[in-house]
Amino acid sequence: MNILVIGSGGREHTIVWSLNKSDKVSKLYCAPGNAGIAQIAECVPIGVFQFDELVAFAKEASIDLVFVGPDDPLAQGIVDAFEAAGIPAFGPNKAAAEIEGSKIFMKDLLKKYNIPTAKYETFTDFESALTYLKAQDLPIVIKADGLAAGKGVTVAASFEEAEEALRSIMVEKVFGDAGNQVVIEEFLAGQEMSILAFVDGETVKSMVPAQDHKPIFDGDKGPNTGGMGTYTPLPHIQQSIIDEAIENIIIPTAKAMVSEGRPFRGVLFAGLMITKDGPKTIEFNARMGDPETQVVLPRLKTDLLEIVLAAMNGTLANLEIEWNNDAAVCVVIASEGYPANYPKGKVITGLETAEAKGALVFHAGTAMQDGQFVTNGGRVLGVVGLGENIQAARAHAYDAVASIQFEGMQSRTDIAMKALV
Numbered sequence: 208m209n210i211l212v213i214g215s216g217g218r219e220h221t222i223v224w225s226l227n228k229s230d231k232v233s234k235l236y237c238a239p240g241n242a243g244i245a246q247i248a249e250c251v252p253i254g255v256f257q258f259d260e261l262v263a264f265a266k267e268a269s270i271d272l273v274f275v276g277p278d279d280p281l282a283q284g285i286v287d288a289f290e291a292a293g294i295p296a297f298g299p300n301k302a303a304a305e306i307e308g309s310k311i312f313m314k315d316l317l318k319k320y321n322i323p324t325a326k327y328e329t330f331t332d333f334e335s336a337l338t339y340l341k342a343q344d345l346p347i348v349i350k351a352d353g354l355a356a357g358k359g360v361t362v363a364a365s366f367e368e369a370e371e372a373l374r375s376i377m378v379e380k381v382f383g384d385a386g387n388q389v390v391i392e393e394f395l396a397g398q399e400m401s402i403l404a405f406v407d408g409e410t411v412k413s414m415v416p417a418q419d420h421k422p423i424f425d426g427d428k429g430p431n432t433g434g435m436g437t438y439t440p441l442p443h444i445q446q447s448i449i450d451e452a453i454e455n456i457i458i459p460t461a462k463a464m465v466s467e468g469r470p471f472r473g474v475l476f477a478g479l480m481i482t483k484d485g486p487k488t489i490e491f492n493a494r495m496g497d498p499e500t501q502v503v504l505p506r507l508k509t510d511l512l513e514i515v516l517a518a519m520n521g522t523l524a525n526l527e528i529e530w531n532n533d534a535a536v537c538v539v540i541a542s543e544g545y546p547a548n549y550p551k552g553k554v555i556t557g558l559e560t561a562e563a564k565g566a567l568v569f570h571a572g573t574a575m576q577d578g579q580f581v582t583n584g585g586r587v588l589g590v591v592g593l594g595e596n597i598q599a600a601r602a603h604a605y606d607a608v609a610s611i612q613f614e615g616m617q618s619r620t621d622i623a624m625k626a627l628v
């Protein structure tokens with residue numbers, strides 16, 4: 208089969224790497240891809256929002272299946288565009304992707320079907336939001352309704368901080384139309400956990416759980432990023448809690464989407480908080496996580512393409528998906544200044560040494576310049592160490608990270624420490 212993966216980050220590098228192991232794949236393409244992806248797939252210089260050009264390319268290259276990585280094109284209907292042209296595409300259509308594209312849609316869905324999530328109210332008007340805010344306990348969470356590149360959420364410790372977040376979303380419109388509505392929600396205390404699942408309508412096949420590290424600095428300090436590191440498994444979280452999250456949150460949500468006439472086909476990603484009252488939903492994403500994918504797919508024993516084809520054919524329920532017992536730890540290496548402004552074009556060295564140590568080096572923001580790998584994004588690389596337990600995988604990842612150099616590089620030193628205390 209000829210496969211086209213859409214996207215250009217570390218998640219897409221990992222998806223391409225995993226698909227490349229399948230003997231059913233004859234040719235792999237990625238649009239637009241990056242310098243790491245170019246080592247195993249043919250990169251096509253078409254952007255993720257150029258639906259007409261992507262469809263034209265898919266026809267010309269006789270693409271049998273498209274795998275969509277990122278959220279924005281899903282929310283804008285990329286799967287609908289491929290399907291209208293008769294090209295099978297794995298990912299939710301526009302109506303189903305709204306579970307990530309609108310936080311209010313997601314919250315109202317969960318409320319209607321009694322699925323555990325934080326209490327909330329929604330507002331379109333700044334003054335009413337402020338009046339409501341004054342009566343709430345702290346901390347409190349303020350969220351822009353639409354997609355905001357992972358930056359639309361503020362966990363406010365003080366009233367002033369919450370007011371400032373509301374003002375920047377609703378009055379200054381820093382996220383544009385994504386901030387036409389806001390959600391003000393109850394703060395949930397606890398450990399976070401990400402569970403991704405292959406979903407085909409009512410059928411849910413969950414993946415191994417992972418934990419992300421969103422703030423830029425050690426000790427969860429500083430502003431939120433797209434994710435600075437992940438690990439799996441979660442030895443400090445009981446299997447019964449993981450099962451409860453799948454039974455009480457992910458399966459009912461897939462069923463609710465069917466009942467609403469928006470059956471979800473693709474990867475459904477639940478961001479969860481393990482509270483003293485059990486797991487509760489923080490968010491749903493309509494795609495694989497980045498960098499969750501970098502640790503989850505290396506543990507997949509079943510052929511990824513076989514799973515995707517089963518989901519496309521409606522036979523996912525009959526497929527047994529197998530995982531290995533490895534631990535995997537991903538340390539993200541980012542550019543100086545990220546998550547704010549950062550330079551590009553810094554020469555990266557030591558990639559081969561890191562790979563020679565057995566680590567998986569997934570490229571996120573890289574380009575090739577005069578025969579050298581250079582930085583080309585905020586998050587540059589995801590370095591994955593593997594081992595028989597978290598301690599070994601962590602040591603493996605950090606040993607590989609130590610081989611890699613570029614000017615101004617930053618990474619957290621405490622990825623996966625939560626599993627060891």
Ligand code: AMP
Pocket residue numbers: 325348357358359360362392393394395396399421431478489490
């Ligand atoms: P999101 O962009 O929705 O993933 O939110 C970003 C981060 O904000 C999450 O990973 C949590 O750490 C935090 N967060 C979001 N909602 C809540 C909540 N209701 N209670 C506590 N933390 C939250």
Ligand code: GLY
Pocket residue numbers: 419433434492495496497498499
């Ligand atoms: N790592 C979090 C996300 O992909 O949304």
